[in-house]
Amino acid sequence: MTDHSLVDDALSARNLLPSTPFPSDPRFAPTYPPLSAHEATVEANRCLYCYDAPCIQACPTHIDIPTFIRKIATDNLRGSARTILEANFLGGTCARVCPVEELCEGACVLNAQEKPIAIGRLQRHAVDHAQERGLQLFQPAAPTGRRVAVVGSGPAGISVSAELAKLGHSVTLLEKRELGGGLSTYGIIVLREPVEVSLREVEAVRALGVDVQTGYELTDQAGLNALLADHDAVFLGLGLGAVPAMGIPGEEHLLDGLTYIEHSKLHPELLPQAQQVVVIGAGNTAIDAATIARRRGADVTMLYRRTEAEMTAYRHEYEFALSEGIGYRFLTQPVRVLSEGGRVTGVECVKMVLGVPDPGGRPTPRPLPGSEFTVPCDAVIKAIGQEKPSLAIALGLDVAGGYIVVNETMQTNLPRVYAGGDCVRLRGSASTVMAVQDGKYAAAAIHRQLSGMFSSESLETAHG
Amino acid sequence: MADLSVNFAGIRAPNPFWLASAPPTNSGAQIHRAFEHGWGGAVWKTIGAPVLNISNRYGGLSIAGQRLLAINNVELISDRPLDVNLREIAEIKRLWPDRAVIVSAMVDASPEAWREIVMQIEDTGADGIELNYGCPQGMSERGMGAAVGQVPEMCELNTHWVTSITRLPVIVKLTPNVTRITEPAHAAIAGGANALSLINTINSVMSVDLDTLQITPNIGGRGTHGGYAGPAVKPIALNMLTELLTDTQVLKSGVPVCGMGGIVTWKDAAEFLLLGAGAVQVCTAAMHYGYRIVEDMIDGLGNWMDDKGFATIADVSGRALPQVSTFGELDLGYQAVARIDPDKCIQCNLCYVACNDTAHQCIDLVAGNGARVNPGYDVRVNGKAVADTRPIPVVREPDCVGCALCANVCPVDGCITMVSVPSTQQNICWDALTAQRPEIATSWDAMMAYRAEQGIEIH
Numbered sequence: 001m002t003d004h005s006l007v008d009d010a011l012s013a014r015n016l017l018p019s020t021p022f023p024s025d026p027r028f029a030p031t032y033p034p035l036s037a038h039e040a041t042v043e044a045n046r047c048l049y050c051y052d053a054p055c056i057q058a059c060p061t062h063i064d065i066p067t068f069i070r071k072i073a074t075d076n077l078r079g080s081a082r083t084i085l086e087a088n089f090l091g092g093t094c095a096r097v098c099p100v101e102e103l104c105e106g107a108c109v110l111n112a113q114e115k116p117i118a119i120g121r122l123q124r125h126a127v128d129h130a131q132e133r134g135l136q137l138f139q140p141a142a143p144t145g146r147r148v149a150v151v152g153s154g155p156a157g158i159s160v161s162a163e164l165a166k167l168g169h170s171v172t173l174l175e176k177r178e179l180g181g182g183l184s185t186y187g188i189i190v191l192r193e194p195v196e197v198s199l200r201e202v203e204a205v206r207a208l209g210v211d212v213q214t215g216y217e218l219t220d221q222a223g224l225n226a227l228l229a230d231h232d233a234v235f236l237g238l239g240l241g242a243v244p245a246m247g248i249p250g251e252e253h254l255l256d257g258l259t260y261i262e263h264s265k266l267h268p269e270l271l272p273q274a275q276q277v278v279v280i281g282a283g284n285t286a287i288d289a290a291t292i293a294r295r296r297g298a299d300v301t302m303l304y305r306r307t308e309a310e311m312t313a314y315r316h317e318y319e320f321a322l323s324e325g326i327g328y329r330f331l332t333q334p335v336r337v338l339s340e341g342g343r344v345t346g347v348e349c350v351k352m353v354l355g356v357p358d359p360g361g362r363p364t365p366r367p368l369p370g371s372e373f374t375v376p377c378d379a380v381i382k383a384i385g386q387e388k389p390s391l392a393i394a395l396g397l398d399v400a401g402g403y404i405v406v407n408e409t410m411q412t413n414l415p416r417v418y419a420g421g422d423c424v425r426l427r428g429s430a431s432t433v434m435a436v437q438d439g440k441y442a443a444a445a446i447h448r449q450l451s452g453m454f455s456s457e458s459l460e461t462a463h464g
Numbered sequence: 465m466a467d468l469s470v471n472f473a474g475i476r477a478p479n480p481f482w483l484a485s486a487p488p489t490n491s492g493a494q495i496h497r498a499f500e501h502g503w504g505g506a507v508w509k510t511i512g513a514p515v516l517n518i519s520n521r522y523g524g525l526s527i528a529g530q531r532l533l534a535i536n537n538v539e540l541i542s543d544r545p546l547d548v549n550l551r552e553i554a555e556i557k558r559l560w561p562d563r564a565v566i567v568s569a570m571v572d573a574s575p576e577a578w579r580e581i582v583m584q585i586e587d588t589g590a591d592g593i594e595l596n597y598g599c600p601q602g603m604s605e606r607g608m609g610a611a612v613g614q615v616p617e618m619c620e621l622n623t624h625w626v627t628s629i630t631r632l633p634v635i636v637k638l639t640p641n642v643t644r645i646t647e648p649a650h651a652a653i654a655g656g657a658n659a660l661s662l663i664n665t666i667n668s669v670m671s672v673d674l675d676t677l678q679i680t681p682n683i684g685g686r687g688t689h690g691g692y693a694g695p696a697v698k699p700i701a702l703n704m705l706t707e708l709l710t711d712t713q714v715l716k717s718g719v720p721v722c723g724m725g726g727i728v729t730w731k732d733a734a735e736f737l738l739l740g741a742g743a744v745q746v747c748t749a750a751m752h753y754g755y756r757i758v759e760d761m762i763d764g765l766g767n768w769m770d771d772k773g774f775a776t777i778a779d780v781s782g783r784a785l786p787q788v789s790t791f792g793e794l795d796l797g798y799q800a801v802a803r804i805d806p807d808k809c810i811q812c813n814l815c816y817v818a819c820n821d822t823a824h825q826c827i828d829l830v831a832g833n834g835a836r837v838n839p840g841y842d843v844r845v846n847g848k849a850v851a852d853t854r855p856i857p858v859v860r861e862p863d864c865v866g867c868a869l870c871a872n873v874c875p876v877d878g879c880i881t882m883v884s885v886p887s888t889q890q891n892i893c894w895d896a897l898t899a900q901r902p903e904i905a906t907s908w909d910a911m912m913a914y915r916a917e918q919g920i921e922i923h
Contacts, residue, residue: 106848
């Protein structure tokens with residue numbers, strides 16, 4: 001159980017790891033190296049071990065952070081990992097991708113005087129300890145004989161699968177792609193999370209007895225009905241779709257930001273060799289794509305039709321992009337992709353001015369007539385958001401604003417059908433940690449339904 | 465700058481920082497280097513009977529990642545031949561006439577053995593002799609060290625053998641491994657000691673290795689108790705120093721006391737001086753960081769003395785002693801309460817949990833709207849903004865007994881202070897109260913009546 005290579009062996013035996021682990025290039029090494037044992041001990045001992053700590057509340061999955069840090073301080077790394085993973089089965093991914101500045105670390109009481117505890121890096125230290133050794137920290141309960149199908153093996157799907165498996169339910173986790181893990185595997189740049197970390201989480205849920213099947217795609221209502229015929233409940237963790245079309249001339253030359261990131265992780269040979277890259281959009285995905293292009297040696301310019309003040313990227317992400325040497329052009333709207341002989345030569349843009357605020361409070365940009373100009377480039381990446389799950393309507397689900405409508409317990413309008421993660425928008429912004437929490441809420445609700453108990457008790461009790 | 469020079473029982477030194485008899489004073493070459501760094505004196509590592517040291521010798525105490533908060537040793541006295549040590553002592557004293565060179569010695573409990581070594585020490589030109597009645601391990605089994613220090617009669621007799629034949633000042637170094645430190649001190653004084661020093665190391669088993677299940681240090685599969693020293697022992701040393709310097713017989717004798725035990729910085733040294741030490745000795749800190757630490761000790765002590773207006777070490781020595789009292793002399797009417805500065809509070813709530821779980825349940829959590837709230841939170845709310853809506857801890861002063869636990873656990877300097885408040889209770893000490901009304905000490909009914917009279921309510 002303590003052999004480091006066990007998990008990796010299991011992964012490669014299933015051909016789950018990329019044949020040429022990418023990238024060995026130091027430019028793509030993780031932004032934050034792992035903490036050494038000494039660093040972790042010193043940092044863990046900085047933690048005040050607050051009572052009723054704000055970091056616990058600030059975390060959407062309410063990990064008992066002071067307790068897991070305390071356990072690192074006492075060299076109880078296995079106990080620490082268990083404390084994390086019992087609240088958040090994707091603690092390894094969240095340790096890498098969570099916007100900790102906006103969540104746990106942002107709420108750390110030490111912000112008042114000095115720098116907050118490096119909660120994310122400590123969490124990674126503890127979870128890596130367990131995952132690299134393949135420690136089995138949880139056991140499934142006695143089988144209940146109930147069957148649940150989970151569609152989509154991203155963070156929401158894995159979270160709900162793990163929680164249900166721990167309760168003794170028989171879970172089938174269905175994934176349309178070749179590898180499990182969804183967004184964690186395909187959509188997070190290696191600077192944040194290597195593929196192995198995500199795949200280990202898939203293996204961890206498999207080790208709980210979850211039947212993980214890849215290459216299955218749910219496409220229509222008949223498919224959903226078939227799942228409902230074979231299972232007592234179905235959870236949909238469908239995620240979101242591709243980057244939407246911009247509807248501008250030369251659209252066919254635009255690279256999809258999500259595909260660009262996916263290739264950077266699994267098929268780097270498919271990435272264009274571009275010297276001057278333009279990224280359209282200013283969200284976190286846009287910055288991720290820009291970072292990869294920049295690390296591959298290109299000059300990168302980001303185009304955004306509003307200003308710095310309206311950007312959706314986190315402030316620290318924006319600052320990270322600037323520190324990487326990525327340039328910004330605000331109040332700029334691309335109107336045409338220019339090309340010669342099938343090769344991109346530039347983007348024609350128009351200057352924008354901000355008008356009256358829209359219902360969301362952000363000023364509406366409008367073009368300034370006659371302000372056209374060209375940004376020369378040899379590749380253009382669009383990262384302007386993601387399409388809503390169109391499959392939802394085909395499945396007969398109620399949608400609002402493109403997202404699947406669910407109630408407080410993640411139940412859709414269809415009985416026995418639940419949904420969570422990016423395809424719903426119950427709790428504010430989309431993120432891995434929110435998807436994990438959706439999975440926990442859904443698992444609790446499904447468990448109650450399967451147990452024939454319709455309790456109105458709260459799903460979770462607060463600490464303290 | 466203040467004058468740091470000392471005259472301790474006739475032993476003169478440019479400053480009060482002396483290296484204690486221990487591995488840092490093992491050889492002439494080492495002490496030469498130490499003096500180059502500025503140490504005011506050195507007590508040569510104990511010379512005497514032939515010994516064989518073993519490997520390995522030290523156990524270390526780490527707490528929360530901080531190394532060597534204490535060290536324990538199973539090291540013996542000097543394992544270098546006597547004549548080599550004597551020759552080097554003479555050489556060092558010749559090279560460094562202004563520094564205190566004191567020789568620690570330990571021999572069999574016989575007048576002949578002491579006479580021989582004392583004569584040899586005198587011949588080196590050393591400034592004084594320190595009698596090592598302290599080592600708790602190795603030598604004590606051979607009837608030396610703590611075996612002498614723990615038996616007042618032996619302590620007096622051995623001391624007398626030395627003081628009756630030498631013209632040098634004799635310092636008796638006491639072992640802390642006794643119930644009452646004053647008893648061996650009285651014995652040493654009766655034996656003619658010119659000065660005392662304390663503390664030697666404390667009996668200890670440092671740790672057990674959780675991987676190997678071996679006691680540390682692991683000496684070929686076995687372990688033994690060792691002598692405990694370093695920062696962690698300072699409060700014990702300060703207490704024993706205080707016991708000596710508030711003892712009538714010790715005070716009457718006028719013997720000075722050299723303090724040691726956990727001195728790492730000038731601040732530690734200043735505390736020993738304020739409680740009456742005439743000079744101090746340092747070992748573990750030098751073993752941890754090297755001789756260089758003395759530069760800041762001298763500099764820091766001098767700057768502090770300048771700030772406080774102390775011109776000499778004699779001005780500092782003993783300044784805190786008048787405060788030393790017994791419990792029975794403390795004012796029962798004094799009342800302090802904890803006050804939390806809301807502007808400094810970072811809402812870690814450690815004061816709340818400490819008071820609520822283990823003290824007197826007198827800290828409330830108060831929300832922004834002034835309502836008293838329980839710990840806990842709404843699971844539906846998250847994000848860093850939750851930190852802005854944290855309740856703050858507030859002391860319910862009428863219920864605060866002034867135990868000061870909260871002030872001790874608070875991680876923010878100056879956030880929780882113990883504030884003296886007017887008391888309606890009688891300003892009287894226990895000794896005086898029970899002299900006037902002895903029944904209070906023997907009858908709960910009388911005690912309850914006194915409380916009612918004074919308006920004392922125990923929560």
